[in-house]
Amino acid sequence: MNTCVVYFSRTGNTKRLAQAIADTAKAPIHDITSTQPSKTYLLILGTPVEGFRPAKETLAFVGAMPKVESKKAILFCTHRLWKGSTFKILEKELAAKGYETVLSVSKKGMKPDKEADFSDVLGEVKKALEKQ
Numbered sequence: 001m002n003t004c005v006v007y008f009s010r011t012g013n014t015k016r017l018a019q020a021i022a023d024t025a026k027a028p029i030h031d032i033t034s035t036q037p038s039k040t041y042l043l044i045l046g047t048p049v050e051g052f053r054p055a056k057e058t059l060a061f062v063g064a065m066p067k068v069e070s071k072k073a074i075l076f077c078t079h080r081l082w083k084g085s086t087f088k089i090l091e092k093e094l095a096a097k098g099y100e101t102v103l104s105v106s107k108k109g110m111k112p113d114k115e116a117d118f119s120d121v122l123g124e125v126k127k128a129l130e131k132q
């Protein structure tokens, strides 16, 4: 399956989670600031929450994505306390591009200098991948 992890990270939290997800999915990983949007069958997209929304860099990347037919997406975010409309906004933007979101999963309260337990998120991602 053509799967790819793409993320934006301002202070490193989302990057660490993205790397763990890419290891689990055995998928290539790209920082959105240094990659071009492409037509991936299963897109795993990660963003930090900023102002109860996805980071503007993530939204700009999705806005530049080509339209596809019947592809899937897994969304993940990291945030401090409240993720607000982050997933709702991304799911809508991705649907307009032809992606059905099969899982949206978040990790709360990461700190850049502290180890984090990703087992809950990785378990959910693994289950979703097995169903595709």
Ligand SMILES: Cc1cc2nc3c(=O)[nH]c(=O)nc-3n(C[C@H](O)[C@H](O)[C@H](O)COP(=O)(O)O)c2cc1C
Pocket: 008, 009, 010, 011, 012, 013, 014, 015, 047, 048, 049, 050, 051, 052, 053, 078, 079, 080, 081, 082, 083, 084, 110
């Ligand atoms: C400008 C800015 C706005 C933020 N807004 C929110 C927010 O609305 N809700 C929340 O829970 N965390 C918020 N945070 C915290 C980040 O979502 C959180 O630290 C995240 O893990 C950062 O990911 P990153 O290290 O990949 O950039 C904000 C952080 C920044 C810098």
